[in-house]
Amino acid sequence: MQGDGGLPVNIDRYGPRLAALVAGMLLALPWYGLGLILQSIKLVLASALLTYAFMPAVIWLAHRIGALDRPGARRVHQQPTPRIGGLAVFISVNISLLFNFNYSVELKAICISGALVAALSMWDDVKGLSASWKLLGQLVAMLILFQSGMLLEFNQEERLVALLGSSWGIGIDMFLEYLITALWIIGIANAFNFLDGINGLAAALAAAVCLLMGLLAAVTAQVFMLLLCVAVAGSAIGFLPDNARYTRPARAFLGDTGSIYLGWMMAGIAVMGEWSDTSSLQAYAAPLLIFSVMIFDMIYTTIARIHRGDVTGLSSWVSYVGRDHLHHRLMYLGLSQKQTVMAVVAIALITGLAALVLVKSGYLSIWLLLGQGLVIYLLLSFIMVMAAQRVEDGE
Template sequence: MILLILTFVVAMLLSIYGVPIARRAALKFGIVDNPDGRLKHQREPVPYLGGLAIYLAFLVSLAFTFEFRQDVLGIVLSGTLIVMLGLIDDFGVLSPGTKLAGQFLAVFVLIKSGIRIEIASLPDWVDVVLTVFWMIGIINAFNLLDIMDGLSAGVGVISAAFLCVVAILNGDQAIAFMLAALMGSLLGFLRYNWRPASIYMGDSGAMFIGLMLGALSMIGKYTTGHSVSLLTPVLILGMPIFDTLFVMYIRFLRGLPVFLGSPDHLAIRLRHWGLSVTQVVLLSYLGAALLGGIGLLVMAVPQDLAVVLSGVTVLCLAVAAVALTRVNVSTGTVAMSAEAVPARSTERTGVV
């Protein structure tokens, strides 16, 4: 446990040290997110490369504290590919198709390394299909969630914390150490990404979070008690999954491409409801924590109660989705209270 805490602390300190360096490099080379007056409303350009600092802090902290096994190396290699893909995409030179192909390549590396869903009652090819679907979905879910200062990184910390609890309960040191390193890296980054953000993680960071959490949740053990606990990783990662499904549904209704930026996210609709950015982010953290707690309960309780918990959760999410669909976002502006208008607004929307 001491070594696990050390991994977390080292990753956090490395991130706190490395993020300002990445910020200076991004400003020097012009790797910044410029306001466009349509979906990005920050009042001045904000540098990217936060994702690179997160990745390096994660990798170095593991190198200091944990031995790299084959499965760990497979996840690290896949994470490296996704970070490189994100860095290139942050320059705005990749088409959605090329970006998706790169994500498939990273997932292929995972599968080749033996990192995949394994359900005994299903044939291997179905497990592979489920693995690809799960990984591509989670990678893009965290990328879609990265629309407000501190949102994606904070939800990532909370989700990683619950998955780390599962790993500790199962005695899986490899998963626990990697999640501890990820939590530390993200917390260090949050010091600079909290509103008003001085740096963004960019696609490299958001996709890296998605890949790591998707892969580590996928290989955890959940079904020691009953099969319903297979829903535990879905619930722990429920906030980005719910946001993605909601956005896809709204864009489908509006006849828009799924990967086109638009103010359809849960967070943006909550802003139109009159909440400040800080309130929206904290409410999202609370939602992620509640879903994570329900995920742990589903593992711990008998099967019948787990079914009831899961059903009630889905029903509550459906009610929330219906309520949010009625929020009017057609004006293209966000309702702000006096407290919600800072000297330097860094809100942006629809970053895909």
């Protein structure tokens, strides 16, 4: 690949990419008579192959329009790298879903709002966009989800806010449901973007989270949730060959185009899913555990940045870029990029599998599983403090 703005050459031998394109398109077409599991496997393969096939074109486009991530003090990479790799992810998700002609209102709302978020994020990757405009665009995308009826609803018998709403007569319960839904989806989308700091981490984490949610969807026969999960998981897997490269430079990064889009899709799927019919504790604890790695990273770094004075408001919170995330701290302690990715994904799998057990557990088991997660993140907090101290001491 040529450096600094030149068009790429010899990205890869194109034979495997063309074969992947043909195979991916054939797998994306509807095959009638398949069971749910075979249909899911077919969609995972289709979206993975399509992402892999589209990457050379996306890399060429990035060089053509100058959408390159330059090396810097807060960057891990050492050469200009295309930063709109998420475009291939976005295209493959939508092609694999579009050709199956199997939609629900919620599925369409997630895809349409995700398209708006991806478009705004790509504009930011190419031209630059202020944090205020990005947030405004995400709020507009939330309106699409609300219009479809997607909402985190509290159990009528168990919620305190319902009692407050009844007493005050101002519908505070519904207001809080809309507010918490917006905070969840926008918060997770941006938290996931924060974790996209080293090769392979965001894509591997997205694949793990979506496969975990897909497993729940398969067991509970939530067809549309399962379709979204496997399409997003496959697209993330298909991106890894061009990004998760540890002995050679990555060919492309997800950029905001991919990381915010993937975070948005995952958060939307979590709202779409039916996590428990019997307990609000199960319904909310399960997705919190599945997404706990990115939630922990967002909360820890936000508190640390406010304490240091690096973040003073919402705009600076969205736009601030630093090397104080979980993956950076693990690398400060001596882990390689590959080892760091494996460690973070392992934590996500442990807490995610605990979430799947939790949805079928009694109250005592639920609290024990939540306690297990708390212990894990207390240990991680200690590790991050140690790493920060090492940086301050100049080791």
